[in-house]
Amino acid sequence: MFLILALAGSGAYAQIPSLTSSVSGYVWQEAGTPNGTKDSGEKVIQGILVELIDPVTEELVSSTLTDATGKYVLHTNPGTYAVRYTYPTDGYTDQLEPANVTVAAEENKEIAGLGLIPVPQTLTYCTGKVPTVTTWNETFTLPRFDPALGTLGTVRVFSTESVYHQRIGIENKGSADAYNVIVGGRVQMTMPVTGTPFTTQTEVSVEGTLDAYDGVEDYAGLSGVSYFNQYASSTNNRTYSTTTQKAAFTGTGTFSVPTTSQSTTSVVGGGNLGYQVLTDVAAGLCVVYTFTNPLPVRLVSFTAKPADNNVQLAWSTASELNNAYFEVQHSTDTRQFEALGTIQGRGTTNATQQYSFTHKNPDPSTIHYYRLKQVDNDGTYTYSNTRSVEPNGYKGVVLRVASNPVTGAELRALVEYDDTSLEPGTTLQLYNLNGKLVGEQRVELKKGINEVRFNTGELPKGMYLLSLRNPALVTIKSVKAVLR
Numbered sequence: 001m002f003l004i005l006a007l008a009g010s011g012a013y014a015q016i017p018s019l020t021s022s023v024s025g026y027v028w029q030e031a032g033t034p035n036g037t038k039d040s041g042e043k044v045i046q047g048i049l050v051e052l053i054d055p056v057t058e059e060l061v062s063s064t065l066t067d068a069t070g071k072y073v074l075h076t077n078p079g080t081y082a083v084r085y086t087y088p089t090d091g092y093t094d095q096l097e098p099a100n101v102t103v104a105a106e107e108n109k110e111i112a113g114l115g116l117i118p119v120p121q122t123l124t125y126c127t128g129k130v131p132t133v134t135t136w137n138e139t140f141t142l143p144r145f146d147p148a149l150g151t152l153g154t155v156r157v158f159s160t161e162s163v164y165h166q167r168i169g170i171e172n173k174g175s176a177d178a179y180n181v182i183v184g185g186r187v188q189m190t191m192p193v194t195g196t197p198f199t200t201q202t203e204v205s206v207e208g209t210l211d212a213y214d215g216v217e218d219y220a221g222l223s224g225v226s227y228f229n230q231y232a233s234s235t236n237n238r239t240y241s242t243t244t245q246k247a248a249f250t251g252t253g254t255f256s257v258p259t260t261s262q263s264t265t266s267v268v269g270g271g272n273l274g275y276q277v278l279t280d281v282a283a284g285l286c287v288v289y290t291f292t293n294p295l296p297v298r299l300v301s302f303t304a305k306p307a308d309n310n311v312q313l314a315w316s317t318a319s320e321l322n323n324a325y326f327e328v329q330h331s332t333d334t335r336q337f338e339a340l341g342t343i344q345g346r347g348t349t350n351a352t353q354q355y356s357f358t359h360k361n362p363d364p365s366t367i368h369y370y371r372l373k374q375v376d377n378d379g380t381y382t383y384s385n386t387r388s389v390e391p392n393g394y395k396g397v398v399l400r401v402a403s404n405p406v407t408g409a410e411l412r413a414l415v416e417y418d419d420t421s422l423e424p425g426t427t428l429q430l431y432n433l434n435g436k437l438v439g440e441q442r443v444e445l446k447k448g449i450n451e452v453r454f455n456t457g458e459l460p461k462g463m464y465l466l467s468l469r470n471p472a473l474v475t476i477k478s479v480k481a482v483l484r
Contacts, residue, residue: 016166016228016278019062019075021103023052023083025113026070031344032324032375034095034117041344044070045116047128047284049086049160049233052076055100063162063233065128065282072113075229078105085114086235088158091124091288092116118322118377121294123149123348128284131164132261134185140257142287145250146350149321150291155240155249160284161187161200165230167278169219172210174272180207181273184264185232185281192248192255193240200283201264202232219276249287252350257285296382297323297345297374300352304370304387311359311389313370319350327373328357334369334386334470345374364393367476388476397477399468402451405482409457413466415477417445426476428452431465438464456483 027050029043038044050072052062061081062074074083080102085094096114103109118124125142145152163185170181184203191198211222219226240246249255263279302315313328323345329337346353362368368391372384390396398416413428424446430439439454461483468477 019077019229020106021078021109022073022075022107023081023101023103023109023111024071024073025050025083025111027066027072027085027087027114027116028070029092029347029377030115030117031347031377033379034115036095036112036115038070038113038115042115043347044068045087045126046070047126047160047286048072048114049162049235049284050074051084051086051233052081053084055080055082060231060233063164063231064131065160065162065284067128067130070113073108076103078103078107083111086160086233087116088124088156088237088286088288090156090290091119091122091158091286093119120322120378121150121291123289123291124286126284126286128160129259129282131162131280131282134279134281135260135262136281137261138259138283140189140259140285141254142257142285144253144255145246145289145291146252147250148295148319148350149348150294152246152250153241153290153292155246156237156288156290157189157191157198157240158237158286158288159187159189159198159200159235160286161185161202161234162282163202163204163232164280164282165204165232165277166228166280167219167276168204168206168227168230169224169276170206170210170226170267171213171217171219171224171274171276172269172272173213173217173223173274176210176212177269178207178209179267179269179273180205181268181275182264182266183230183277183279185261185279186264187259187261187281187283189285190258191238192257193245198236198238200234200236202234204230204232213272217274249289259283259285294321295319296321297376299372299374299384302372302384302387304368304389306389306392307358309361309364309392311362311368311370311391313357313359313387315355315372315384317346317353317355320346320353321348322377323347324375324377326355327375328359329371329373330359330362331369331371331386332363332366337369337371339373347377362391364391366396367394397468399466399477399479401466401479401481404479405484406456407484409455411454411456411466411481411483413452413454415443415445415450415452415468417447417450425470427469428454429467429469430454430456430481431467432459433463433465459483 298318402412
């Protein structure tokens, strides 16, 4: 607490003293293995309460909320402090090792901040409003829970409030007497569920004794006093679990929370007390959905195509749940894959997402194979199907049908083999247009032209697909064949 007295009879209010130092950092959601560093593409989190605490007295020194970029700035004076973060623990956890921070005069101490780790089978969304002079009105919006992601169990709302009183001034215009002034900030939110309002309240209490009025209303001197740079913070939470309550948070799109903020002052004293209060209030709101039967990341397409001297990969998802990232993997034999790079996932979403990756200048003398390793926030992963592609200029394997259309009772497949990185043990498969396998032959390819014969005398006339596959059952080549 900072107490400054202006000179009696000055006729002017005492200036609000500047806080010359600050501590800043970010709060974000870790993707993949937590590393305590905010990496590019990781989701930032707004509305998280961050406080500076005196490590000796454990008193609050400064507080604020993270903004839309996940950043916070705690204004203070030189000293050593502990940084404390408050967030909904049923939706997030962390691996932060507590450590004090020392800040010098006129220094902006930048620290890493806090990476939050999602709790499995929960979804957490947060928003907020930066410190603003009261009174203010705001409507917060947060995503509803999409039932396509699983079965909703409970809904918990978690609010945060940080209040900054620039000045609390008291002037006694009567006879000498004691005073007790309680100054607060109240944030009231109207949830989409009928019931009592959801309120967060802070209070700062100052008390003392003032002499009789000295004739100057300056909130200083013998009859007045001013307190500066007072911080307060608080949180609140509520759980909704009935079917009717959960229905208000379920569906697509967002739900709205009309929110109001105002300062409150209670003055107790025997004299004729006047007061002046300058207050900023910041508010945050998080919703945590806990659910069961989660649906995985749904990959709906994955293609690999040559593009000039490169290979262009593209894929899309219909929905994602706690998707940290995709690792793009490459092989030339389908047995040993190596990582080419990673693409950040979209976390949790039920909207279609598009991704792409370019493999630059692959070896044109061989077939290339690609797959995706999709990694969740908790480290679990799955693999996509493998895609093969021949870079421009590749001539290692050629598959064709001799005398196509086929007019006799025998189909002659010709495989020209010149790719030594391709396994010689392959399979030729013949499919009808319904995707049914109607013929299959194993073949050991030799360099040059290899001939494989299929008896087609009993097959109906029409269009067929002839595919050459390696031992991993990845299609190397396909051609159409017509039986007449």
